[in-house]
Amino acid sequence: MPPRRYPCSKAARLPNVVLTANGGTSAFQLAQLFTPGRGFYILAGNIAQPAFDGMTLLNKQKAADAGLERAEAQYRDTVIKAFRNVADTLRALQSDARAVKETRVAEGAAKKYLDKIRAQLRFGGVSQLAVVDAQRSLLNASIALVQAEAQRLTDTVALFVALGGGWPS
Incomplete structure (x- = not known):
């Protein structure tokens, strides 16, 4: 160009x-x-006619052209970085959605396991220690779900910022 x-x-x-x-x-x-x-x-x-300017005006024009080209390059760089930030954040949100879905499934499985262990405890098939272990598994799965949802919300905020949210930093 x-x-x-x-x-x-x-x-x-x-x-x-x-x-x-x-x-x-x-x-x-x-x-x-x-x-x-x-x-x-x-x-x-x-x-x-500008005479005997010692090429001053031509050099000023070349300097102005170079400044314009530098500004255009900086603008292109800024736009590319902005698109990259949005794309990276969207990719992170896709990953977060999968993580939330998987941790919900894991939490549901831990809850079903706890229900089965409690039923076995009523019939004397397992000890109280197995119930405590199943409860611990359910709580760990619940914590993982909360962490996955928190990460998804954090990445949602990052998307708003990448799109020009305008919040003061």
Whole structure:
């Protein structure tokens, strides 16, 4: 892509043309001032060209072009980073959704296991220690579910921030 040029910086290097026109009258006596044939008109042109600038204006234009290219590169970099942050956060949210689903299944399985162990305890098939162990498994599964849901909510907030949430830091 060719570099964009500032029109005003290029225009500053070109000649400046000024055209002026003046009208008037001339007479040696006041009575002859407004008689026909005493009018005159002057049409003048003036060309001012930047001369002997030592390439200053061209170098200023090149500096302005380089500044514009740097700003464009920074803008592209910022946009790419923003899209990358959003994509990474969306990927994390997908992973979090799977983790929440799996921990819910694990918690449900631990709850069913606890119910079976309690039923066996009523019939004398297991000891109280097996019930405590099943309760511990259920509580661990519940803690894992809460942690997975907390991570999903944290990543949801990260998505809002990546999309430009505008919260002060």
